[in-house]
Amino acid sequence: MKSALAVEHLQELVSIPTVSREDAETxxxxxxxxxxxxxxKLYPLCHSRLERETVLEHSLIFRWRxxxxxxxxxxxxxxxxxxxxxxxxxRPPFAGELSGKGDDQLIWGRGTLDNKGSVVAILEAVESQLExxxxxxxxxxxxxxxxxxTHGTGASAIVDLLEQRGVKPVLVLDEGGAIVDDVFDQVDAPMAVVGVAEKGTAMLxxxxxxxxxxASTPPRMTASVRLAQAIMRLNSRPFPAHLTATGSDLLHTIGIHATGFTGFLLRNVSWTxxxxxxxxxxxxxELAAMLRTTQAVTMLEGGHAVNALxxxxxxxxxxxxxxNSSMAATITHVTRAINDKKVRITVESPGEPSPVSPTSGFAWELLRSTIEKSFPGTIVTPYIQNGATDSRHFTRISRGVYRFTPFAMAREMRDTLHARNERMLISSYLDGINFYRALIASL
Structure with missing residues (x-):
């Protein structure tokens, strides 16, 4: 059975621990x-009939003429x-184990959702269409x-190569939003949220x-206390929330399908x-992150001995x-919130927000119609992608860059992204393959 073979392929590829680290040497x-x-081995037609190149030793490009x-x-x-x-x-993170039966069957492992599941679904779809x-x-x-x-150098190098060759895709589709049914409780139907832009990412x-x-004779204000106070002041001053044009489109779409007073407010978002x-x-x-610049303390460093300051x-x-913001505005906000000249702020890995792709025209309409045909009854809506993806590099060569993973992801599964117990429904994975098959046939 083809679907059983597709599952075996995903299991085998999830079991290979392709862990990228900040320090490439490790x-x-x-x-x-x-x-x-x-x-x-698994996709012989993709390798024999498509042109395959390797970029920066490990990133891959296939050209299907x-x-x-x-x-x-x-x-x-x-x-x-x-x-x-x-x-x-x-379940072991790199075993690709299965559990459950029927519609509840799951595949466990790092990369099932982020993002080997998409790699394998794409290749399964292409291989079958070649056949x-x-x-x-x-x-x-x-x-x-x-x-x-980590750094996205592979995608950046791929774009450099395509740009040199004059390749300007009308549609670029990367990971991003998914099929969700538990974000907006005013709507009963599942929603396909498609990222039309993504936030900028920076480390401060x-x-x-x-x-x-x-440590036996500490001053009133140690370096650790000063830093802790700076963090607390920053945490108490979140960035202002705003509703962008894309956010308004999202809420209006929800409002069309929502009932009662909530539906009324959402349908009339221009003035509500x-x-x-x-x-x-x-x-x-999740909703708060869609409306503002976010800040999160992720690492703390300091100290060399338990009895030394x-x-x-x-x-x-x-x-x-x-x-609707920028790197410069972000630095200004953080500096004012901390309000301490003895706390030095430096920017590491700065990245501005991406351009916003259109929600009309060939690329958007093709993507929308393919989603609606592949997932009947699903509401398609644009949104702003919170996480960074490789697609940000492709905005250099394409206006039609979209971020959508064609898998159903309940909240409990979305919560496993970059966390323990990452897993995906087998039925969702197979639906994703069918989505890519349909999209490819229309390109």
């Missing part, structure tokens, strides 16, 4: 080579994963990055340098937004910059 690149070798190359498309995914210490997992003799109307590029979880380092000494914004911010962290302490603030 990454086990032999696993990445093993992954590429497994793809050759169509009857024309004037309006190509690109399907993106990445095969590196974040680390997965085995402690606390119900069926399909020749696409336009060229299709398959681009699989190797370090999306807060550093305090101060004289040390013995002053009432809606504070309500949405309080409703959930640290002379340098620092914190990393992971900032996701709203599309």
């Amino acid at each position: 990454t086990d690149w032999t696993e990445f080579s093993r992954f590429a070798g497994a793809l050759r 169509g009857r024309s190359s004037t309006e190509p498309s690109a399907l993106l995914a990445h095969y590196d994963v974040v680390a997965a210490p085995p402690e606390g997992w119900k 069926a003799g399909l020749v696409p109307a336009q060229d299709i590029y398959l681009c699989f990055g190797h370090d999306e979880e 380092r807060l550093t305090v340098d101060q004289s040390g000494g013995h 937004r002053p009432l809606l914004v504070p309500v949405l911010v309080r409703k959930s962290d 640290p002379e340098r302490v620092s914190a990393i603030i992971n900032v996701r910059i709203a599309v």
Whole structure:
């Protein structure tokens, strides 16, 4: 049975621990080579009939020549994963084990959702369409990055290469939103949220340098206390919430399908937004993140001995910059919130928000119609992607960049992204393959 074979392929590829790390020298690149070798074995037609290139040793490009190359498309995914210490997992993170039966059957493991599931679903769809003799109307590029979880150099290099060759895709589809049914309780139907832009991403380092000494005679304000106070002041001053044009489109779409007073407010968002914004911010962290620049302390460093005062302490603030803001505005807000000249702020890995892709025209209408046909009864709506993806690099060569993962993801599964017990419904994975088959046939 074809579906059983597709599941076996995903199991095998999830079992290869392609963990990318901030320090590339500590990454086990032999696993990445093993992954590429497994793809050759599992997808022979993709490797014999498509043109395959390797970029920066490990990122992959496949070119499927169509009857024309004037309006190509690109399907993106990445095969590196974040680390997965085995402690606390119900199933081993790199075993690709199955559990349950029927519609409740799951596949467990790091990368099932983020993002090997998409890599494998794309290749399964292409392999089956090649077997069926399909020749696409336009060229299709398959681009699989190797370090999306760290620096995204693979995707950037792929774009450099395509740009040199004059390739300008009319449609670029990467990971992002999904099929969800538990974000907006005013709507009964499942929703396909499609990212038309993504927030900027930056790491801010807060550093305090101060004289040390013995812990038995501490001053009133140690470096650690000063840093802690700065963090607390920043935490107490969140970025202002705003409703962008995309956010308004999202709420209006929800309002069309919602009933009662809530539906009325959402349908008339153009003048009810002053009432809606504070309500949405309080409703959930997911909704709040859609409306503002976010800040999160992710790392703390300092100290060299249990009985010595640290002379340098620092914190990393992971900032996701709203599309109606900028890196400069973010720095201004953080500086004013901390309000302490002895806390030094430096920017690491700055990244501005992406351009907003259109919600009209060929690329959007093709994506929308394919989603509606593949997932009957699903409401399609644009939104702003909170996380960073490889697609941000492709905005250099395409206006039609969209972020949508064709899998149903309940909240309990979304919560496993970059966390323990990452898993995916087998039925969702198979639906994703069918989505890519349909999309490819229309390109």
